[in-house]
Amino acid sequence: GQNIDQPTEMTATEGAIVQINCTYQTSGFNGLFWYQQHAGEAPTFLSYNVLDGLEEKGRFSSFLSRSKGYSYLLLKELQMKDSASYLCAVRGGEYGNKLVFGAGTILRVKS
Amino acid sequence: GAVVSQHPSWVICKSGTSVKIECRSLDFQATTMFWYRQFPKQSLMLMATSNEGSKATYEQGVEKDKFLINHASLTLSTLTVTSAHPEDSSFYICSARPGRGRQFFGPGTRLTVL
Numbered sequence: 175g176q177n178i179d180q181p182t183e184m185t186a187t188e189g190a191i192v193q194i195n196c197t198y199q200t201s202g203f204n205g206l207f208w209y210q211q212h213a214g215e216a217p218t219f220l221s222y223n224v225l226d227g228l229e230e231k232g233r234f235s236s237f238l239s240r241s242k243g244y245s246y247l248l249l250k251e252l253q254m255k256d257s258a259s260y261l262c263a264v265r266g267g268e269y270g271n272k273l274v275f276g277a278g279t280i281l282r283v284k285s
Numbered sequence: 286g287a288v289v290s291q292h293p294s295w296v297i298c299k300s301g302t303s304v305k306i307e308c309r310s311l312d313f314q315a316t317t318m319f320w321y322r323q324f325p326k327q328s329l330m331l332m333a334t335s336n337e338g339s340k341a342t343y344e345q346g347v348e349k350d351k352f353l354i355n356h357a358s359l360t361l362s363t364l365t366v367t368s369a370h371p372e373d374s375s376f377y378i379c380s381a382r383p384g385r386g387r388q389f390f391g392p393g394t395r396l397t398v399l
Contacts, residue, residue, distance in 0.1 A: 207387075216378050216390040217329070261328060272319070273380075273388055277328045 178276035180262050185282045186252055194247045194279045196262030204266025207273065208236050208247045211259045220247065220260075249281075257283045287313050289381045291391035298369055299399055306364045306394045308379030314359035315381035319388065320352075323376040335362050369398045 177199040186192040198206070205224040209217035223229055223238035223245060235248040249256055262276040288311040298304050308318055317336050321329040333349075335341040335356035343349045353365040362381075366373055374397050380388040 209390075214376075214393075214395070216393045218390070219387065222387065271317070272331055272334060274331065275329045 178262055178264055178274065180260075180276045180279045182277070183280045183282070185284060186249075188252055188254060188283055188285050190252050191248065191250050192252060192281065194249070194260050194262075194281065196245045196247070196276060198243050198245075198262070198264045198276075200243075200264055200266060202266045203240055203264070204271075205264070206236075206238055206245050207263040207265070208234075208245075209261040209263060209275075211261060211278070213259075217261055252283050254283050254285065257281060287311075287381075287383070287389040289315075289379065289389045289391040291377075291379055291394050293394060294392060295395040295397075297397045297399065300370050301368055303365055303367045304369055304396060306366075306377055306379075306396075308362045308364070308381065308391050310360045310381040310383075310389070313381075313383045315362075315383055316359065317382045318356055318362040319380045319382070320354060320362075320364050321378045321380070323378060323393075329378060332364075366396065369396070371398045374398045 179197045207222050208220040211217040221236035228237045233250045238245045259278040259280050261278045263273045265273050290309045292307045320332045322332050323329050331344050332347045333341045333343045335354045337356050337359050341354035356362040376393050378393040380390045382388045
């Protein structure tokens with residue numbers, strides 16, 4: 175989606191914390207999703223935000239600010255298996271009920 | 286949790302042949318199913334939205350006569366790639382949604398056209 179922006183790549187160290195940002199532009203809004211995708215596999219759901227604030231789920235948290243069109247995914251206590259692509263997706267506005275994905279952020283966790 | 290299956294998981298075919306990919310929701314009824322395509326190192330691009338019992342809605346730039354979608358029941362949608370060419374080689378992923386809830390993704394189908 176051309177109106178959903180994420181960094182292309184990030185590298186972090188095992189055990190550390192990493193924040194992956196996502197900005198979006200849409201005339202309306204009905205939810206923002208984060209997915210994890212390992213190479214050659216389908217995306218798996220991580221989190222969903224529709225109201226402003228922080229949603230925490232174990233090592234993963236996601237934040238949303240609708241007024242700023244901004245979200246981030248926070249990964250704590252990084253593990254090697256967290257190396258994957260992280261996709262931000264938006265629903266609503268001109269997208270209707272469709273889920274439109276950003277280009278994804280490739281996260282590399284090093285030991 | 287909700288499970289979505291795809292069949293086949295991978296397929297290799299000759300240029301000019303047609304390939305059918307099935308997407309099934311195993312434990313829920315999916316009023317809407319979505320078909321995505323993903324090229325290497327790129328994100329998922331929505332191809333079309335299919336609603337049970339009605340014609341699919343295609344995204345701009347997707348040829349509806351080439352990518353035939355049939356959503357004949359609340360648990361099955363099929364995507365047929367007609368007269369496939371090497372440039373159609375990609376990872377095809379479906380997702381299904383019960384009502385207005387979250388989408389659940391299938392495991393994907395890797396298509397290679399020789």
